[in-house]
Amino acid sequence: DAMVIQNPRYQVTQFGKPVTLSCSQTLNHNVMYWYQQKSSQAPKLLFHYYDKDFNNEADTPDNFQSRRPNTSFCFLDIRSPGLGDAAMYLCAAGGPTYNEQFFGPGTRLTVL
Amino acid sequence: SQQGEEDPQALSIQEGENATMNCSYKTSINNLQWYRQNSGRGLVHLILIRSNEREKHSGRLRVTLDTSKKSSSLLITASRAADTASYFCATGPQTGANNLFFGTGTRLTVIP
Numbered sequence: 001d002a003m004v005i006q007n008p009r010y011q012v013t014q015f016g017k018p019v020t021l022s023c024s025q026t027l028n029h030n031v032m033y034w035y036q037q038k039s040s041q042a043p044k045l046l047f048h049y050y051d052k053d054f055n056n057e058a059d060t061p062d063n064f065q066s067r068r069p070n071t072s073f074c075f076l077d078i079r080s081p082g083l084g085d086a087a088m089y090l091c092a093a094g095g096p097t098y099n100e101q102f103f104g105p106g107t108r109l110t111v112l
Numbered sequence: 113s114q115q116g117e118e119d120p121q122a123l124s125i126q127e128g129e130n131a132t133m134n135c136s137y138k139t140s141i142n143n144l145q146w147y148r149q150n151s152g153r154g155l156v157h158l159i160l161i162r163s164n165e166r167e168k169h170s171g172r173l174r175v176t177l178d179t180s181k182k183s184s185s186l187l188i189t190a191s192r193a194a195d196t197a198s199y200f201c202a203t204g205p206q207t208g209a210n211n212l213f214f215g216t217g218t219r220l221t222v223i224p
Contacts, residue, residue, distance in 0.1 A: 004154075033211075042200060042214040043155070090154055100145060101212060103154040 003027070004104035006091050012110045013081050021076040021107045023091030032074040033101065034066060035090040043090055049074060078109075086111045116201055116215035124221040131188045133218040135201030136181075143204040144177055144184050145212065148197045155200065158186075163206075193224045 004025045013019040025032065031050050035043040047056045049068040063085070065077040078085055088108050094101040116137035125131050135144070143162045147155040161168045161177045161184070168175045174187040188195055198219050202212040 006154075040217075042216050045211055045213070048211065088152075092155075100157040100160055102157070103147075105154040106152075108152070 004091055004093050004102050006089075006104035006107050008107060009105060010108050010110070012112060013078075014112050015083065016080045019078050019081055019109065021078075021089050021091075021109070023074045023076070023104055024072050025074075025091075025093040025102070026072070027093050027102060028071060029093040029095050029102070030071075031094045032068060033092040033094065034064075034074070034076050035092065037088040037090055037106070039087075046076070081109070081111045083111050085109065116203055116213065118199075118201060118215040118218045120218060121216070122219045122221070124223065125191055127191060127193055127222055127224050129191055131191050131195070131220055131222070133186045133199050133201075133220070135184045135186070135215050137184075137201070137203045137213075137215070138182065139203070140206045141179070141203045142206050144175075145202045145204065146173075146175060146184075146186050147200045147202060147214075149200065149217075150197045158199075188220075191220075191222045193222050196220060196222045 007022050033048040034046045036046055037043040045057050046060045047066055063079050067075045088106045090106045091104045092101040116135050118135045141163050143160055145160045146158040149155045159170045159175050161175050172189045177184045198217045200217045201215040
């Protein structure tokens with residue numbers, strides 16, 4: 001089945017220690033998104049890639065970076081995680097026109 | 113912020129009853145979507161309604177959209193215990209990429 005896969009499902013890191021979350025999709029969609037969702041809150045868009053074009057949301061901290069080496073994979077790098085970065089990180093894939101997004105199961109990040 | 117708001121924040125009903133959730137948003141939209149999120153999991157797309165549509169049905173789901181009031185509602189009929197989840201509305205803006213801005217969510221509990 002076509003899907004969006006995120007690894008790992010749970011990630012524990014230490015304060016200030018860089019961490020990378022990964023996402024892959026078998027849908028062959030042009031656009032991939034990263035969202036941050038804190039407990040009991042709405043998902044918040046961090047950035048998205050339209051093919052290789054990177055689009056950052058204005059209020060996304062510089063601490064968050066992303067890479068998309070090919071259509072299938074997209075990575076979220078947190079350069080120096082703080083306690084406030086503990087959250088669920090959701091990856092999604094979607095087409096270029098206005099339509100639904102397909103979400104992965106998420107990676108729950110804990111910062112110690 | 114383009115984030116929408118949903119009410120109620122939490123809703124508890126008996127199995128077999130109908131559940132209605134409301135969403136209000138702030139900006140002009142191309143479409144509005146509803147997603148379901150089971151605890152600790154990713155989001156699952158339920159239904160999309162475009163700005164030129166007023167009502168849409170999918171199985172036990174009925175969505176309405178009133179662009180003059182910038183509001184939408186999701187009705188789940190004959191609820192089941194398996195419908196227990198958080199429900200989010202998400203708006204797609206008129207211009208730009210297919211970004212979604214999520215509402216604050218309604219936590220639905222269906223009691224068997």
